[in-house]
Amino acid sequence: MDSDDNPPPPAGASRRPRSSRLRYPARVRPKRSRSTFPARREGNRYGVPRAIWSGSIAFGLVNAPIRLYSAIDEHDLDLHLVHVKDGSRIGHLNVCKAEGKPVPDDEIAKGYDSNGKIVLLEDEDFEAARGEGTKTIEILDFVPHEQIDPIYFERTYYVGPESGAEKVYRLLVEAMEQAELAAVVDFFFRDREQLACLRVRDGLLLLEKMYYADEIRPYEDVRPGRRGKLDRKELDMALSLIERFTGDFDPGRYADTYRERLLDVVRRKRRGAAIEAPAAAEEEAPTDLLTALRESVERAKRDGRRGGRKQAASLGELTVGELGDRARKLGVEGRSKMSKRELVSAIERAER
Structure with missing residues (x-):
């Protein structure tokens, strides 16, 4: 049982205590904005979506025929295990561990x-x-969506109406x-019973596949103790650093740069270029926490950090x-091998 000093994590059907919320200074509190989907790219490379499941949503005595579509398109590189000598792919056999035979x-x-x-x-x-x-997707309860802790969410799917079922959908x-509620549902999907949440976004139903409560691991052995008082200067400095990075969430601002760099390595190796990993930059560790926070704030100021966006700066x-x-x-080709000075020169030439 947790003590009063260590309240339990927010449960799936209970609100987070007000005292545990992060308090921003009034001038930097993020404004709430209505969620929207990423803008459609020109030439929509995804094509016509293919349904991965079909059934109906049971809403009392009303049934809404629907189709389920994947909302996620991960961009992992397709890497294969291959034989070094000839590049052919490695296959796997189903071998009996007792007999040692396929x-x-x-x-x-x-x-x-x-047993x-x-x-x-x-x-x-x-x-x-x-x-x-x-x-059938059976609606069990309607609950405020903010009461469901994100730790329960596993994967998101789009829910579209079957042809002719648009009105009930x-x-x-x-x-x-209008009720501003989400539906907790139960359905059978991919050979197992699934808990999920239906919510509305931009006039479309989303289905969030969820974990059951007994699938969430306890956290007591991970959470640090709360004994001892925090230093007021350190806390103020941490809040100042947060303020420098505070802004509205824009998913388009973030990109998988590692994937691009790895693809560049693949292209260069295909042309026969030699690849060398850049030397890791060594930075002297600050002597204490307050010094580290102060240097972080100063660095954010130099980088022009304000409201979560970096202001225009010179290449240097x-x-x-x-x-x-x-x-x-x-x-710019060969950029992964360039030093900072070489990158600046190459960019300046490319922008002329």
């Missing part, structure tokens, strides 16, 4: 270890456990939007990472 597909089944005894499960066993209503969207005032991003946008 096993054909028709001799492989799913099994559960029950040392393996219980084999067939398709009929899984069907029996599913029960009825496997194509719009009715549910409008009712939820930018970091190596920022110069690399700017060089990438200008198509």
Whole structure:
């Protein structure tokens, strides 16, 4: 049981205590803005979306036929395990650990270890456990969305209406939007029962697949103790640093620069170029926390940090990472091997 000094984390159906919220100075408190989707890119490279699940939302005695679409398109590089000698891909065999021999597909089944005894499960066993209503998203409760801690969210999906079901879909969207509530739902998806949350965004239903409460690990052994008083100067300096980085959330400002640099390495290696990792920059560690905070604030001032956006600065005032991003946008080749001075010169030539 937690003491009064260590309150438990916000539960899925309870509000976060007011005392635990981060208090910004009035002049830097972020303004609330209505969530919007990222702007559609010209030539929409995604094409026509393909439904990955179809069924209906049960809303009392009303059923809204819907389709589920993936909302996420991760851009991980497709790296493969290959044979160094000839570049051919590495394959894997299903090997029996007792016999040490490959096993054909028709001799492989799913099994559960029950106290040392393996219980084999067939398709009929899984069907029996599913029960009825496997194509229905059942609404269990309507709750304020802010009461659901983000730790419960796993993945987001778009929910669209089936052809001819637009009216009942719009009715549910409008009712939820006016009530300013989200729906906690239960449905069967990809061979398991799923907890999820339906919410409205820009006139569209989103389904947030969620973890169950017993899937969230306890945190007591991770959270530090709260004994001892914080230094007022250090806290004020930390708040000043936060103020320098405070602004409105714009997802378009953030990019996976590592992926771009890795692709550049791939292109250069394909042309036969030698690749060398840049030497890590060594910075002298501050002597104490207050000094570190003060130097961080001064650095943010030099970089022109205000309201979460960096003001225009000369090339010499930018970091190596920022110069690399700017060089990438200008198509400067070999930038990953350049020093800061070389990057500045290359960018200046490219911008002439």
